Amino acid sequence: MLNQLIQEFISLRQEGSYWDFKKEWYANEKKSDLLHDIICMANNIDNKDAYIIIGIDEENNYSVRNVVNDANRKNTQMLIDFLRNKKFSGGIRPVVQVETIIIDNGEIDVIVIKNTNNTPYYLSEKYQGVFANNIYTRVMDTNTPKEKSADIHHVEYLWKKRFRLISTPLERVEYYLKKSNEWIHSTSGISSKKYYKYFPEFTIEHIREDDVYGYEYYLFNQTDTRPRWYEIKLYYHQTLLFATRGVSLDGGRYFTSIPFTDGISLTSCHDWDIPFKYFIKDTLEYTIHEFYFSPDGDEKSTSHRKFMECMLVFDSEDEKESFKEYVLSVWHDNHKYSQSIRIPHIPEIMSYITDEFKKEYKNVQILKNIFEEFKLNNS
Template identity: 75%
Template sequence: MYRLIKELISLRQEGSYWDFKKEWYSGEKKSDLLHDIICMANNLDYKDAYIIIGIDEENEHQVNSVVDDKNRKSTQMLVDFLREKKFSGGIRPIVYVETISINNGEIDVIIVKNTSNTPYYLDERYRGVFANNIYTRVMDTNTPKEKSADIHHVEYLWKKRFRLISTPLERVKYYLEKKDEWEGSPSDEASIKYHKFFPEFTIEHNPDDFRNGYEFYLFNQTDASPRWYDIRIYYHQTLLFTTGGASLDGGRYFTSTPFTDGISLTSRLSWDISFKYFIKDSIEYTIHEFYFNPDGDEASSSHRRFMECMLVFDSKDEKEEFKRYVVSVWEDYQKDSHNIWTPYIPEIKNLKTEVFKEQYINVQILKNIFEEFKAL
């Protein structure tokens, strides 16, 4: 973020997804703040947008530190500000504030996340920001408050919402999030599904005849027998994506297989601790959620036991930050590892059952650390 913002400042001009402000918006300029956020959320570059506060454009873009700015706002204050406004459909821009130290001063950056929920607009007028006007940003200029964006820009924003300008892989990820819109193929309802409105998108899973090994999370199920699959997503006849799948607990529950990562507690390159995980915004996690149909009984129970062995991160950056945090606290948490319950792991020829036990214990410790990490 520091490098990106510094680069934008060095350009000494505003652009289609960044704007400079000398100071924070005063109380009289709340409508300007709302208007700027909406324009940035509806930017046409398909990027996160940045309102960079503490840059004096009239003084060669020098830093005007916001340390003593009485109008300064936190992320929570901005979220509360937006929550009070009547956005169409109740869908609001996602924003947060980051502070950057630069040139012996501090600047704040309002980061407006790029999403597919465009266009953002109000149902009810707020001061000078009109209801039903769709605002955007072209080059370095916002749509005036009393006007609406040009029709071709409005069309683009609606196309973005319905994924009509997205790649097939982006579209199918969006469709998989709406699992009720998928139906089983008449030829094989168990393994092939197609989207009922866009049947050119299909997802299927077939047995993987080349994999027969074990993973530690299998032993947390009543039936620990491994049943591995290939999951494939097609657009017409084109293979868009493939990943592994697993049928757990004797077929009671099906999921995409997780990623694997590890942590080195020393200077060595090898892992001292390994773990399984998902990233929330990944297509693998979307597939994982797609296949889970809560039944309040066997499938739900199998899903719960599977997730007891998983870490779920909001992003790759969060995962890397968590790994660094683990190194600093691992020794304190490991002291009570002897109190952790472990599932029954039978003796399996040519496999070291103690390794599976250690992996299970380690992930329970990691989940406890993760709970503390998220609370920081």
């Protein structure tokens, strides 16, 4: 994906508002240029990830200049350390990583500057030629000069971006949900409703689904195993932005959005031999899950802990897919991951096969043990 994108940039034979070409890595005497370029890219007004592409010779028909033997070459950790030692306002620094790709049998490095809402990035203390309190950006293919600050309308845009004023209502409410202590409870009729106190047009409510029944394996390690299902709705004024389902656990002691469902097939058939429940961080469902949990050190915390004992939590969709491949490679030896697993009492329930619940519960505990190993191997 990155390789294809960088090749597209090279094929354009020009720099852009969020990509830049360098023939070689920045020498020690050009550290201020490296810092300035990163800040400009982090503050790009295209609202995109930005790329400093090192190893492309613009003066020689944008040919590849191999960086393998570049004495000034840096990896991700070196770049993070470089930024960590600079005095950024509020201690908020650009998020960067270095990726190496092969083009025309040569290695080039790409400094990827992640797009975030923490703009504008700027220094609180001068570093060489990079001034404190100057807000830099990039317009077309040109950086703001070090001795100047960006045009006022670009500065305003960057501040609006930080406060989510250029975001969609759905993006804004997801950001506000991460500030759960800023929501006000407002019971209305049959629903439990909250509104965001600074922008009360944003509301969240959950309504009991009395006509919905069903059991899941994660209900049975709670003290009260009876299911209570809900519909969760997010609104902007009267517009429905998002809806998902929720579940009240342990007799109402704990409430959460329901997890996703996936599974692993051990054969060429597409049926799931090992189903599991999971969340992915940075999804709205996971944000809602965290929104509804406020630790109380008592019953709610216990119910939450028991629920999470039955869940897998991934950093990304890619991590989930990689984990599934890893499981396939070790499942033949799954007994070594099943030591000391305790299955809670699961009663007989009409129209349900109790042994299936036991199997699902045991398998997810095995998966959690495998996941610990997977994370350790990929740390």
